[in-house]
Amino acid sequence: xxxxxxxxxxxxxxxxxxxxxxxxxxxxxxxxxxxxMLAEQGIVSKADAxxxxxxxxxxxxxxxxxxxxxxxxxxLFFYIERLIDQACGEDIAGRLHTxxxxxxxxxxxxxxxxxxxxxxxxxxxLELRQxxxxxxxxxxxxxxxxHTHTQPAQPxxxxxxxxxxxxxxxxxxxxxxxxxxxxxxxxxxxxxxxxTGFPIDRNRTSELLGFNGPTCNTYGSIxxxxxxxxxxxxxxxxxxxxxxxxxDLLLWCTMEFGYLxxxxxxxxxxxxxxxxxxxxxxxxxRAIGSKAVGQAQAITTAVHNTPFGDINDTEDDxxxxxxxxxxxxxxxxxxVAAAMKLADFNVEKLAARAGDHGTTLTEVADTLVRDHGLSxxxxxxxxxxxxxxxTEHPNxxxxxxxxxxxxxxxxxxxxxxxxxxxxxxxxxxxxxVRTTFGGPSPSETARAISESARLLESDRNTWAARRRQLExxxxxxxxxxxxx
Numbered sequence: 001x002x003x004x005x006x007x008x009x010x011x012x013x014x015x016x017x018x019x020x021x022x023x024x025x026x027x028x029x030x031x032x033x034x035x036x037m038l039a040e041q042g043i044v045s046k047a048d049a050x051x052x053x054x055x056x057x058x059x060x061x062x063x064x065x066x067x068x069x070x071x072x073x074x075x076l077f078f079y080i081e082r083l084i085d086q087a088c089g090e091d092i093a094g095r096l097h098t099x100x101x102x103x104x105x106x107x108x109x110x111x112x113x114x115x116x117x118x119x120x121x122x123x124x125x126l127e128l129r130q131x132x133x134x135x136x137x138x139x140x141x142x143x144x145x146x147h148t149h150t151q152p153a154q155p156x157x158x159x160x161x162x163x164x165x166x167x168x169x170x171x172x173x174x175x176x177x178x179x180x181x182x183x184x185x186x187x188x189x190x191x192x193x194x195x196t197g198f199p200i201d202r203n204r205t206s207e208l209l210g211f212n213g214p215t216c217n218t219y220g221s222i223x224x225x226x227x228x229x230x231x232x233x234x235x236x237x238x239x240x241x242x243x244x245x246x247x248d249l250l251l252w253c254t255m256e257f258g259y260l261x262x263x264x265x266x267x268x269x270x271x272x273x274x275x276x277x278x279x280x281x282x283x284x285x286r287a288i289g290s291k292a293v294g295q296a297q298a299i300t301t302a303v304h305n306t307p308f309g310d311i312n313d314t315e316d317d318x319x320x321x322x323x324x325x326x327x328x329x330x331x332x333x334x335x336v337a338a339a340m341k342l343a344d345f346n347v348e349k350l351a352a353r354a355g356d357h358g359t360t361l362t363e364v365a366d367t368l369v370r371d372h373g374l375s376x377x378x379x380x381x382x383x384x385x386x387x388x389x390x391t392e393h394p395n396x397x398x399x400x401x402x403x404x405x406x407x408x409x410x411x412x413x414x415x416x417x418x419x420x421x422x423x424x425x426x427x428x429x430x431x432x433v434r435t436t437f438g439g440p441s442p443s444e445t446a447r448a449i450s451e452s453a454r455l456l457e458s459d460r461n462t463w464a465a466r467r468r469q470l471e472x473x474x475x476x477x478x479x480x481x482x483x484x
Contacts, residue, residue: 038095041199043198081097098198106315117323133452145355228314232296235292292326
């Protein structure tokens with residue numbers, strides 16, 4: 001078959017280069033696993049299996065990666081098939097393709113590569129959780145004024161803020177783990193779309209390739225892309241969530257805030273302004289993460305409204321985009337983790353501003369409710385008048401202002417000493433009394449850190465077990481193929 005030069009240049013050559021980079025290793029693993037299964041099932045003879053194994057052994061992957069596309073074959077699969085033909089003859093070489101199709105081959109390759117991408121992103125996220133938990137443990141008592149709607153809201157602690165990020169990442173890990181399990185199913189044996197009449201063993205190839213088991217419906221094995229969209233969605237959710245955090249961190253790195261300082265290895269200067277200390281690592285992480293989110297959206301768009309079956313829209317042209325999305329997502333997470341491991345918070349400046357602009361007035365209202373049985377609405381109104389009085393007259397006595405405000409709302413003055421009100425309105429008191437489950441009290445954040453550390457260790461063990469499963473499968477495949 002002679003292909004048009006335009007088709008060669010703009011499609012086949014591009015796809016061949018992408019396949020060499022992304023899919024050559026999975027393709028060869030599938031060839032070995034399928035051959036072992038065919039031999040064990042008696043579908044190919046021992047002699048033919050031995051010849052085929054020797055032919056596969058003779059294929060040097062680095063040499064294949066150096067090959068330039070010449071248009072005399074369609075794709076990487078046919079190029080590898082040509083090498084097998086040359087090594088053992090067309091008759092024997094053709095037996096390797098018994099009970100399989102490029103359709104199930106391709107879907108199996110994609111899943112093998114995709115589970116690697118998911119595991120790589122999960123590993124980066126584990127490191128980020130570790131870095132944030134270490135920071136949280138050091139800053140259980142580091143108080144700062146949190147914002148809502150970009151305005152000063154209430155005092156909390158750095159640990160409380162960081163634990164919110166950690167818990168988000170824990171949920172991200174649950175989503176990634178689910179995506180990995182959906183991905184780690186073996187389509188091999190579905191063939192073109194209806195399976196085969198040969199007595200193949202799909203469980204056996206699943207074991208040899210490290211899958212948890214075969215996919216079920218053979219039509220769906222070729223047609224579905226929900227497993228891909230699940231991992232794309234999980235990745236996008238993680239990156240969007242982390243991007244919001246990076247936005248905060250960049251704001252905190254400004255001279256105006258001065259809350260956060262990156263170590264020298266993660267900043268750059270200016271070619272003209274000697275004073276500049278730009279937090280470029282976080283800027284790059286934001287840009288790289290935005291790329292990943294855009295690529296995730298592009299993947300969804302590419303497969304949207306395509307036929308439910310074997311179709312190129314979900315195959316050769318899409319896979320580089322999938323790889324790029326995972327690569328950029330992993331780069332972002334890795335970069336943020338590295339930057340935060342060595343970052344310093346200005347705890348003095350954070351604490352000095354924590355009580356500014358009435359951030360502790362919620363506790364004033366809560367105290368009035370507890371001490372005097374007021375409705376929260378009345379207590380809220382008294383606290384608001386107290387803020388007004390202090391804003392208009394910064395040196396006003398708090399006890400007098402509170403008495404006047406309560407008289408205006410209740411018709412009677414509530415008496416507190418100046419010392420009592422100073423304590424009630426202190427950021428430290430505000431944080432300490434908030435022992436609600438998940439709250440900012442150091443006693444509660446200490447419990448949360450301990451729990452998240454245990455979950456981190458459990459997740460590390462789970463992902464390590466997944467890696468060991470793949471390593472065992474690879475070792476068994478090597479041994480079984482070598483014995484043919």
